[in-house]
Amino acid sequence: MSDAKKPSTAEEEYFAREELKRREQTNIKKGHEEREKLKALHWMRCPKCGSELHEVAFRDVSIDRCEDCGGVFLDRGELEQLSGSEDNVIGAILQYFKKD
Ligand SMILES: [Zn+2]
The missing domain is CATH 1.20.5 (Single alpha-helices involved in coiled-coils or other helix-helix interfaces)
Structure with missing residues (x-):
């Protein structure tokens, strides 16, 4: 049982x-x-300060930039896209986003 x-x-x-x-x-x-x-x-928030990120067109690449702290962020593949076009791409990016 x-x-x-x-x-x-x-x-x-x-x-x-x-x-x-x-x-x-x-x-x-x-x-x-x-x-x-x-x-x-x-989504679209700065990882450093939490402020809103804005897309800025730079050499056909849409870069995310924080208006508050000035941080610049790239999505996957965007650095490769940029580095493929210029020898001195880092210098060009720094010049482009230089604060007054
Ligand atoms: Zn920020």
């Missing part, structure tokens, strides 16, 4: 695997939601 109520080892393993899968899916979903929240919070 008691053996009928007791789940077999195979059943226990099955449910344990299903539970593990369910938890992994929940963690993936939570991780995705957390990244989306952070992205919404930090």
Whole structure:
């Protein structure tokens, strides 16, 4: 009688695997939601001072610049885009964004 109520080892393993899968899916979903929240919070905000970033066109590349602290930020691939066009690109960038 008691053996009928007791789940077999195979059943226990099955449910344990299903539970593990369910938890992994929940963690993936939570991780995705957390990244989306952070992205919404930090999108186009200066990583140094938190002020708003503004896009500035520089040699066909859209550079993000902080109007408050003067920080300049490049998206993935933009530095390569810029460095491919000029030998002294760093000097040109510094000259372009030089404060009065
Ligand atoms: Zn800033």
